[in-house]
Amino acid sequence: MAEPMRIRATMAGDVADVKVLMNHPMETGLRKDAKTGQLVPAHYITDVTATVNGAKVLDAGLSGGISKNPYLGFRVKGPKKGDKVVVSWADNKGDKNSAEAIIG
């Protein structure tokens, strides 16, 4: 289940622009399977955290209302080129994933 996650982080002035693309089905639990007519069980990311050089910058709570393969963009003031960004998520079934990128 742990498919790769993509992060791109670039400096724009003194602000780091971070873009994250996660791989996840984000099932709400309300959708019906077209063939069987059964409800597809809920399976979505509930928590996302991001750190820059080990210091937490973002702590997010998500619901099934976020689109499939979630995209997330945020900006952090202060870091420098070469600093490390780490983004991790956890879903409602206990799956976890984490990825890192160097700010360029």
Place this chain on the structure above:
Amino acid sequence: MNALRRNVLKGAAGAGTVAVAVAAGLLKPTQALADVPRSAFEAKNVGDALKNMGANAPVDSKDITIKAPDIAENGAVVPVEVTSGIAGTSAIAILAEKNATPLVADFSLMGGAEGYISTRIKMGQTSLVRAVVTAGGKSYTAAKEVKVTIGGCGG
């Protein structure tokens, strides 16, 4: 003597009300960099979602900008960008008012993170997309209508 008895009862009732309010999430014991309780995500309407988030009666603000399409052809993927110009923004929440569970996501910002979040949400039908910003312990809000031609929640 009777009066004293009345007062004691009143006092007890008062304390009870506070405890109930705390339990219901109306009053938060600590207004820390609020990690939103999961109950807020399960709320079926905007009022309850805001209540469970601890954001009572947010004030309308022109300093919040919501960038989203006027018309979304596909409700399964609606790009939403929220920018808060309010100093000390510590959290941004995004709600799609007519979704089965309106609260879509809540982002706590710290350590230099700016008042900016960009993501993609699902919308079941045409409704207001609302942003709720927390700054300095207060809540602010803004909304923008997005028309949805094909809903993205039922599949």
